[in-house]
Amino acid sequence: MTSVLERFLRYVKIDTQSDPNSESFPSTAKQRDLSNQLVVELQELGIEDAHLDEHGYVYATIPSNSEKTDIPVICFCSHVDTSPDVSGAHVKPIVHKNWGGSDIVLPDDTTQILRIGELHDLDQQIGNDIVTASGTTLLGADNKAGVAEIMAATEYLVNHPEIKHGAIRILFTPDEEVGRGTEQVNIAKLGANFGYTVDGEAVGTLEDETFSADGVKITVHGVSTHPGYALGKLENALKIAGDILAALPKDSLSPETTEGKQGFIHPTQIEGIQEKVTLGFILRDFTVAGLNEKEAILKEIADNVLINYPNSSIEFKVTEQYRNMKEILNQHPQVLENALLAMQKAGLNPIQRSIRGGTDGSRLSFMGLPCPNIFAGEHAFHSKLEWVSVQDMEKAVEVIVNIAQIWEEKA
Missing domain, CATH: 3.30.70.360 (Alpha-Beta Plaits)
Structure with missing residues (x-):
């Protein structure tokens, strides 16, 4: 088994920064570098239909292993690109193990310092393993944490057939950071009934409302x-x-x-x-x-x-x-209920809230795929102080697996 941390450290080293001024799609060819690698890794896990389409989207299916035939098809989605706001090239991730709460001074630019009280939720991570960049780039947890978590959950489900689930669709998108992440998604090809983006912040959060933009x-x-x-x-x-x-x-x-x-x-x-x-x-x-x-x-x-x-x-x-996805999600309460139950099953106290931003799920919801956003653990995104907790990423993997299992159990 490859840990979610191992995957994350591998993915953030690949520059996938998108470009708002580009007219091509995806906006930068380098996003395909990670997407192609994900296809190879999925195929190595036995996901036979994993592929990269002409627009830079990764599609893959974990087949159902349940005898039930009426299980809704669930999609998990994250984006491979990083923000144009801060360089994503030559990222050097650093794992601060068993962090004791002191200031984290980033070595390549010592003016970049993570301090409790200045960064939201950092005070909740004492004793955990914190991953940062080195001070001159963003980290890329937004949204490579989500990518790594979906990949780790996929490997877990493949290797644990005793966990029953319906068909699960995996979607990795380009260009979310420049507002074009769902522009070329083929919803009919995706063939999912409900979805979850894994692109949220604090552990235990479930976002069912976004800005309209x-x-x-x-x-x-x-x-x-x-x-x-x-x-x-x-x-x-x-x-x-x-x-x-x-x-x-x-x-x-x-x-x-x-x-x-x-x-x-x-x-x-x-x-x-x-x-x-x-x-x-x-x-x-x-x-x-x-x-x-x-x-x-x-x-x-x-x-x-x-x-x-x-x-x-x-x-x-x-x-x-994009538009506020709450309008659509209110029509499908089971999508939220199952995610909340999955978090409780993982020992979390779920927090349902709105997000002052948007995700691919905003537009996917209006395209016919009701799609709230679950936490990935990413914090201080679009900045050199971006960080994520290894323990939060592991909890996200557990929640993804639980969601898949709960939809099967309720069918």
Whole structure:
């Protein structure tokens, strides 16, 4: 048996960073490096149909070993890509065994320090084995912890036929971090009735509600001319874009000023020259009505700025990214009930909550696969301080196995 830790340490060393500016799919070819390896490992476990499709998705099936014929087909899903926010190249994972609670100073950049009180849930890990990167990269626990956990659970089920279960579908996706993780999923081919993404944070958490999300692209068309003869003519698109950013609310509607069920308007990208500038935003709220309000606020800000530049113009394009999966999951309570029971069976006290973010499960739910998110143990994601507990990963493997068994028992 290969431990979940062994798998995780192997996977994080493979650079799978996605690229929001790429027009290819997947957005980076290097994501296939891990996906191809997963296919090989699945086939070595005897999963005969494991394969990588033309879009970079890994599909595989653990066949049913139950005499029952009415067991719903369950899917477990994680994504192979890591965030574009921090480098994922040359990751050097470090295992801090039996951590005693002192500060963890990362050796390749000693300004990167994990401290109790500054990082959520770290104080719950004293005595456990903590995995970090070395200080110059992210770790990749988001979501290679989930990938490793699904793979470890697959190996366990294959090697323990006494645990009865129905058919289980495995799905590993690219490009989740750039909002395109389910863009090319073939739901009919997947053939699952219900699913679980393994992409959550603290041990014992079950997330059944996400943000609804839109992207906004504002293209500013200024008036360009030679700066030596610009009097009364030049309308610099860079300055117009700067005015738009400066006009955003300072004490509200931003990630750094909101919490709980509050949404936000977040600029993520700026690119251009004095003639033309493109601004990228993400908008988040737990309701579509809230999203619409934020789009109207942003449009009004841009229009008001443009009053001062009468010969310039803007294009305002809204793109739907994903929607709050709670709307779908409320129609299928058994999906949540079975996950909660699986956590209790593993000796955990489940915590059902919303997530200020999204997962592949958000869109999969609206594509016909009701799909809440269970914990993977990943913390401080998208940062150099990212960490995961080995014991939490082991609990996630146990919960995955329990979920498979409970669906069979209830059939």
